[in-house]
Amino acid sequence: MAGPKVRLHVDQPLGAGQAVAVPEGAANYLFAVMRLGPGAGVFLFNGRDGEWLAEVAEAGKRRGVLVCREQTRVQEAPPDLWLLFSPVKKERTAFIVEKAVELGVARILPVSTRRTNAERLREDKARAHATEAAEQCGATYVPEVADLQPLDRLLASWPEGRRLYWADEARAGADAAWPGARGEPAAILIGPEGGFTPEERARLDGLPFVTPVALGPRILRAETAALAALTLWQARFGDWR
């Protein structure tokens, strides 16, 4: 059994000798597209039991069975970082979700603001993108993608002790200080393409848990700001060392 190329997220328990039914929809990918037959290896993870090397026991057109052989990675926890972003155009939203998973977050929270253009977010697609990204990047968990919710409501019930870094485009060119500490729960807020309204800005400025941060002298698009902020937080306080 040579090193498997396929890495699959499943919901079922994983453990030595554990049989795992191939999730609906994955049989075609595993057995037709990737042409895996009995004895072939697949990596599995479920967000609880680490990563397991499993072997194809049965391969059918619409179903199949995998059997866990050995644990190849212990369960890891994502860094305790949330990403709050206002949905943008479809491809760029997909991009934000994919990159957030690769760079490392615990939760992705789409928020609507006064100037959020994307009225509707396809949460199912965003979740599928998050799962694919986790399968691809080697994470042993899939970050949660929450339903779209008003930013106001989220701020009103903000958890104590979690710092919210606000990537404020109006501070372009300001000093790039990032106060904070390793192990501190944190979140990053990226505004809508048109920016926050003066009322929203005033509210954010007045909240004790909000820390504005600057991301260089140029005007970054929403998805660029999200990636840059996640990168800087990871390198300073996250699991990048």
Added chain:
Amino acid sequence: MAGPKVRLHVDQPLGAGQAVAVPEGAANYLFAVMRLGPGAGVFLFNGRDGEWLAEVAEAGKRRGVLVCREQTRVQEAPPDLWLLFSPVKKERTAFIVEKAVELGVARILPVSTRRTNAERLREDKARAHATEAAEQCGATYVPEVADLQPLDRLLASWPEGRRLYWADEARAGADAAWPGARGEPAAILIGPEGGFTPEERARLDGLPFVTPVALGPRILRAETAALAALTLWQARFGDWR
């Protein structure tokens, strides 16, 4: 003349009272799409004379004339950072170019390696993406996009004193140290999707100007690695403060 929304890169000289012929292809955008008429304002930059507020003097179907009124930004130089990357799929290559301009680079150098899949790079499209990104992000310059060239050849004639950071995916999880200094000429190298061959890796490891760097514990796609590396360099040594 209210604050113009249009920002245009031109090749012609800019200065007080200077008349500027609207570049071919831009007349339709300015006068039909954006519906600008005589007296309307446009920001212009050419990479040499800073940014100028110009006024529409003549608006035609295929041509037009703008007249420079006042300088609104002095000419800035990009940080002395190059990005070397191996072209990936079309949309992801476009993304790398766009984001590199936003995050800030002086030159973008597409390089071919043994495992580079994209045989042909549309340099004209990459240059158009770079120009659009510069117009959008407020830069007063458009980073150069070089023609695709073999990485080997570029390394053989590498300029003295320029450090090359190699974002090495095989070092995932290693310490995230970035030696270097502010003001030092630098470059970032992102490998192809399939990684470098053992021979290429050995060559890179043996070059005195190459500094390997790690980008966290997960496996980043090429475009994610490019953005993360540019962000970290900018925050440490670039113009992000």
